[in-house]
Amino acid sequence: MRKTVLITSLALSTALAASSKPVSGSVQGQALDTGGKPLSGVQVWIKPVVTTGVAETLTDDTGRYQVTGLPPVGYRSYAWLRAPYQGKTFCYRLAQPSATDYNAFNPREGLVRNFRWQLSGRIPGEEPYSDLGYFGGSLPLMAAFGQPRWATQDDEIELQLTPVGPLIDGSVGKPMTKTAPARGMVLDVPIGTYRVKATFIGTNGTREALHVSAFDGNYAEEATVKFKPSGDICKGATGGAPGRAYVYWKFQ
Secondary structure, X not given: OEEEOOEOOOOOOOOOOOOOOOOOOOEEEEEEXXXXXXXXXXXXXXXXXXXXXXXXXXXXXXXXXXXXXXXXXXXXXXXXXEEEEOOEEEEEEOEOOOHHHHOOEOHHHOEEOOEEOOOOOEOOOOOOOOHHHEOOEEEEEXXXXXXXXXXXXXXXXXXXXXXXXXXXXXXXXXXXXXXXXXXXXXXEEOOOEEEEEEEEXXXXXXXXXXXXXXXXXXXEOOEXXXXXXXXXXXXXXXXXXXXXXXXXEEEO
16 A cells, blocks of 8 residues: 655654554545556545645555545545546546545544546536536537527537547447537536537527537538547646537537
């Protein structure tokens, strides 16, 4: 089990040997992939709620970590995974088993915080209207230039998404239908490559097929879109939303 006492701006006691039972002032756990296998090299943060500083470490070859010597104050736990896919590296914030695990805790008696790679779903406590609030990626909806009319705040676009090849974790994806405001973005889609079709839904409920593209050009009834990473930093406030795939649309 990998352990650390690397904390900025916090006083620490001597590191204690790793054990199956957490010792006082420690947090330990394991990070697993979507299939339940250990994840090594995962960045783990044990971050104070009020004071500055952070204890950070990496999981070992068995996916385990331990942080010791923590003063008895409030903390929250976080973990991030770098996942390669189609020549790019995506950053995933890992999930925790229970919604209560995202709450602040005091490690006075020692405790366990485990993590797991999750391709989609809400992140408890995060903004639900932002792509940082989900484990999945987002598809911003981009209206083409030069159209005879524009979408209003109340119009919607429905996307039919069909996976092309395996998802980022190697699993087989499922077709899905997602609806979002026409001037917004589709949220929480597992990272992969998708064939996309789009339907415009007016405020009065009328539906009409749209032309789509992965960029502002070569529009057709169907387009193939690929996700790109949201950024290079894979920890902290900017390490969250794993990626975006822009969908450009226009009226036929």
